[in-house]
Amino acid sequence: MLSQENFKPVTLSDRDFFTRYYAHYPQTHSDNTFTNMVCWNHYAHYQYAYVQKNLIISSTIGDITRFRPPVGPREPGLLRSLIKLASDISDNEPIVLIDQENARWMREICPGINLVPDRNHYEYVYRSEDLAELPGKNYLTIRREINKFRRNCTSSLEPIKKENWEEVKRFLIEWCEWKGCENDQVLAHEKEAVFFAIDHFNELVLKGLIIRVFSKIGAMSLFEQLDTDTALVHFEKGLPDCEGIYKVINTETAAFLANKYSYINRESDLGIAGLREAKMRYHPHHMVEVYSLKRDS
Secondary structure, eight states: OOOGGGOEEOOGGGHHHHHHHHHHSOOSSGGGSHHHHHHSHHHHOOEEEEETTEEEEEEEETTEEEEOOOBSSOOHHHHHHHHHHHHHHSOSOOEEEEEHHHHHHHHHHSTTOOEEEOGGGOEEEEEHHHHHHOOSGGGHHHHHHHHHHHHHOOEEEEEOOGGGHHHHHHHHHHHHHHHTGGGOHHHHHHHHHHHHHHHTTTTTTOEEEEEEETTEEEEEEEEEEEETTEEEEEEEEEOTTSTTHHHHHHHHHHHHHTTTOSEEEOOOOTTOHHHHHHHHTTOOSEEEOEEEEOOOO
16 A cells, blocks of 8 residues: 655655656656756655556645655556555645546546646647747747847856856846746745755756857757657746847757657746746646646545
């Protein structure tokens, strides 16, 4: 029987285990990636269990612990045990971020199970070439804004590397002051997550780009491989010094990735109306749809 004693904290030293395991069971949602877990561990307190050759992840935010479906060979008994454990200790959404394939399997094993779409955590996946080239009428306004940026701002592009890590962190401090991180808990946690990513850049096998505007860093992006055909953009930040810079870092990142990856996952909108509108403007190729288990009241 699965229990809380099976779980232990996710730490940086677990990287090789997750790398090997995900090579056999590639993930489609960013939340399960090792980089996401270690960067946000201060906030979500990720733990994992390895039981019956299956990986099970949990996170605890505040005093609420929620679980992810098992990753590994199908074990109906383990699934039932997880549902019982999660229902005993969690809130009314004990298992979250259930992808479509797992949702079908869970419905087969537990007919009548109450799985509901979680639109706020659907992730946006785009064709790399679309983001890089911005073809046709759909992207006309974005192309105009990028052209305006290039007319008005002297800029250059360079990779993130050891020599500019400290400068990137100074940029992030400035970004946080502009965004008012001290008054926004989520942004404050995000700042800490990005700092962790920079401090462990090589260990996490990350890559990144910066755009300099008049020689000063004005935008940055951090990304990695999600699977053999998809890149994942974890962080993208920009300062308001030159209008259109977010669109430029977006398309420059896509151009950098397009030679190796057909798709780019740009994560979810978390239900934020303005962010959802911005992500939809780029016309996703498809969404990574996820569900939550709702406990019957």
